[in-house]
Amino acid sequence: MRVPRRSTSRILLLLAATPFVVGSVGPRTNFNERVLAAHNRERAQMSVPPLKWDDKLAANASVWARYLSRTGRFEHSPNPPTQEVEGENIWGGTPEYYLPENMVSLWISEKKNFRPGVFPAISLSGDVQDVSHYTQLVWRSTSRVGCAASAEGKEEVLVCRYSSPGNIIGRAVL
Secondary structure: OOHHHHHHHHHHHHHHHHHHHOOOOOOEEEEEEEEEEHHHHHHHHOOOOOOEEEEEHHHHHHHHHHHHHHHHOOOOOOOOOOOOOOOEEEEOOOOOOOOHHHHHHHHHHHHEEOOOOEEOOOOOOOOOOOHHHHHHHHHHHEEEEEEEEEEEOOOOEEEEEOOOOOOOOOOOOO
């Protein structure tokens, strides 16, 4: 089938103009919204209310993510006695390689070892560490999240902070 010359010109013009109309879409475009959406897709699958983004939690997460990335350490932040306790998930990987959805999906992959119940008896493997990132992500009473990534060192680090925190001994996850 032959496409008329006029139609071909229009198609080429539309294709050439698309980047200007749509804007630049890169692996980090809308980072916060994408991290939040990844959390909320999984929460919806578990019939848990969606999280709301919290700029204060994100600011706290940014400080810790930058510290971990710069120092090469990989550990949860201490909870100072004068500060409200926040839940926390941390992730590390090759800088600028992973999409925000991939980062969160590592925590979601722990679902395969999760069994609903009362924390800490919620792991099919018997080891709560096999599911603790996932349970924080879907913890029913958690309502807010803020996240930040940093690639100042050899490893990129994503830190997400949650309020109210999950993984509380003696409480049901869902």
